[in-house]
Amino acid sequence: MADWGCVTKFEVQQNPLLRVPNTKPPFTIGQLKKAIPPHCFERSLLSSFYYVVSDLSLAFILYTATTFFHLLPHPLSLIAWPIYWVLQGCVLTGVWVIAHECGHHAFSKNQWVDDLVGFTLHSALLVPYFSWKISHRRHHSNTGSLDRDEVFVPKSKSNVAWYHKCFNNPTGRAVSLLITLTLGWPLYLAFNVSGRPYDRFASHYHPYAPIYSDRERLLIYVSDVSLFCVAFFLYRVATVRGLVWLVCVYGVPWLIVNGFLVTITYLQHTHSALPHYDSSEWEWLKGALATMDRDYGILNKVFHHITDTHVTHHLFSTMPHYRAMEATNAIKPILGEYYQFDDTPFYKALWREAKECLYVEPDEGTSQKGVYWYRNKF
Numbered sequence: 001m002a003d004w005g006c007v008t009k010f011e012v013q014q015n016p017l018l019r020v021p022n023t024k025p026p027f028t029i030g031q032l033k034k035a036i037p038p039h040c041f042e043r044s045l046l047s048s049f050y051y052v053v054s055d056l057s058l059a060f061i062l063y064t065a066t067t068f069f070h071l072l073p074h075p076l077s078l079i080a081w082p083i084y085w086v087l088q089g090c091v092l093t094g095v096w097v098i099a100h101e102c103g104h105h106a107f108s109k110n111q112w113v114d115d116l117v118g119f120t121l122h123s124a125l126l127v128p129y130f131s132w133k134i135s136h137r138r139h140h141s142n143t144g145s146l147d148r149d150e151v152f153v154p155k156s157k158s159n160v161a162w163y164h165k166c167f168n169n170p171t172g173r174a175v176s177l178l179i180t181l182t183l184g185w186p187l188y189l190a191f192n193v194s195g196r197p198y199d200r201f202a203s204h205y206h207p208y209a210p211i212y213s214d215r216e217r218l219l220i221y222v223s224d225v226s227l228f229c230v231a232f233f234l235y236r237v238a239t240v241r242g243l244v245w246l247v248c249v250y251g252v253p254w255l256i257v258n259g260f261l262v263t264i265t266y267l268q269h270t271h272s273a274l275p276h277y278d279s280s281e282w283e284w285l286k287g288a289l290a291t292m293d294r295d296y297g298i299l300n301k302v303f304h305h306i307t308d309t310h311v312t313h314h315l316f317s318t319m320p321h322y323r324a325m326e327a328t329n330a331i332k333p334i335l336g337e338y339y340q341f342d343d344t345p346f347y348k349a350l351w352r353e354a355k356e357c358l359y360v361e362p363d364e365g366t367s368q369k370g371v372y373w374y375r376n377k378f
Helices: 009-014 029-035 045-066 076-103 111-124 129-141 162-166 170-191 214-241 243-269 284-288 310-315 321-338 346-356
Strands: 359-362 371-375
Touching (some): 076 129
Antiparallel strands (some): 359 371
């Protein structure tokens, strides 16, 4: 375990694998908020809609470009499609992030505006807006808790299924990552895979799942109906334009969005430097700080900085994304060693974390039995 009394801020920046301190922070959330310029908390409807219009306009331009692909000489016509898929997937991931902000009431001052915009954008991407908004809110309320966090809850060694050990090799790891990036998001929504364990069947599509309270069940029905309507619309489009056309224009970018979503979320909360806590050690501020900012290069901007300002997002989730970078820079001096940033390229980090972060266990010979760290040896 790192001796934080002997670790400088420079060393933390140079070595992101150094563990985050797990003791009670010497600052409060109020002190952090006071250090941030007040305008960072202001939600501008005009600014927020600017990003919506920009993203949707770019998505429409990319879609329009596909109508000219058949005019390109061979093999350029074939190369054009993969380029479109990647670009459109990245742009739509940005749209997904804006809808996610709506769920946090970070889009405008009016909750109904946020819900209307978020509901529309997320439904178009086959996301049950209200269902996920509710479970995601609980994730923010319980981040880093082994008992109550909602997603990417690591298992202890004794609870790791036997077949996971068979995947603990390069081939198995590649297969596991492929499945996770393509099916991970739908499996989580439908069957709560990688989510918090419940005593009965849990699904984001099931109004009576244990995830939700009685007063929330109507919203789950609304989310389900919206997805049915979008699915029916896509079916009608496929009958007119053909299934292959729909898969090429919408299906593959949608899969890329899902892959980026899982990658971003996984890397924000999975790192050998990040602790997890049981009920004896968990506190909200400690849990909120157990997150990792990452560097995705130019995609940081495309993804509206959900990647490199995630620590701030967990501390102040109603802050609009276009203020988060300024706020992050304002609180870094106060956070000090409690702020973690890893600039490892995300594709390398994804492979490394899949290899190094297999399960969690407390350190041996320490009094902090409620603090758990990732291990990589079975």
